[in-house]
Ligand SMILES: O=C(O)CCC(=O)N[C@@H](CCC(=O)O)C(=O)O
């Protein structure tokens with residue numbers, strides 16, 4: 001049975017990588033009273049013995065080649081199992097796509113982060129990512145629902161970006177359907193070393209949107225830097241993030257710095273450009289980084305016969321990817337945004 005080794009090493013990542021699609025559920029209790037429940041491969045839940053007020057989901061490897069967040073979560077999980085980090089809050093850790101970690105690719109057959117909010121069930125398509133998206137929705141649903149109503153919920157879905165970025169770390173605030181954005185969440189992100197936030201203007205099929213929309217969780221996609229293979233991440237660049245996540249789960253209450261709008265660079269999505277044709281190109285090189293701004297009238301992308309030009313000065317590119325599946329987002333553009341009365 002795998003538990004003996006897990007109890008000794010805390011190495012849930014290797015266990016996950018050795019079981020790409022399934023791991024029988026099992027559980028044990030740490031000397032400090034925390035209940036450890038392995039729910040599946042890549043899915044491990046921790047419940048402290050004492051009272052808790054927060055239900056925290058920390059996911060990584062929704063894209064398998066985004067290794068820095070995987071290493072952060074690996075370190076946190078090992079510290080918890082070894083009894084070095086004592087929890088005060090319920091936590092669910094998720095390694096999203098174990099097989100894609102092993103093949104060091106963004107996904108195996110289909111982008112997992114386009115399959116949430118029920119998208120996995122649409123069409124007559126079967127593949128490992130669709131199966132996994134459905135299961136991950138079920139684990140998150142159970143995690144948030146198996147406790148009394150009214151508790152605090154959050155979900156940080158940790159990623160790294162394919163391209164370099166002018167603003168190395170940034171977060172995507174899913175569309176809130178008119179609900180206010182939270183300054184306290186910006187303070188949390190700032191404490192993680194993330195001072196740049198993009199606000200989305202439409203529903204999505206991402207994991208963070210699912211938790212935000214369905215469970216009212218404070219949920220974000222958090223981009224922590226650029227994709228690198230295991231062993232090539234400078235973990236000192238993630239020290240603030242790791243320390244802030246540790247505090248979130250190991251303290252009853254965390255105080256963040258007082259809100260100051262000048263600490264942040266906020267952007268709102270200006271538009272989403274989807275790839276609809278085989279021939280889809282960008283006029284800029286692979287080396288063009290996220291947040292590169294364009295002047296009004298400059299070419300941003302060509303989709304078959306259709307050319308997209310910048311509509312306003314400073315329209316900046318995010319996540320340009322000409323290789324996405326047809327119908328999917330190939331580019332987001334953003335423009336600066338001020339803190340206003342929609343922030344509470
Ligand atoms: O760098 C890229 O092109 C993609 C990095 C990444 O995986 N980003 C997420 C953002 C999800 C969101 O919009 O909240 C994704 O594309 O899935």
Ligand SMILES: [Zn+2]
Pocket residue numbers: 062063066159160
């Ligand atoms: Zn990603």
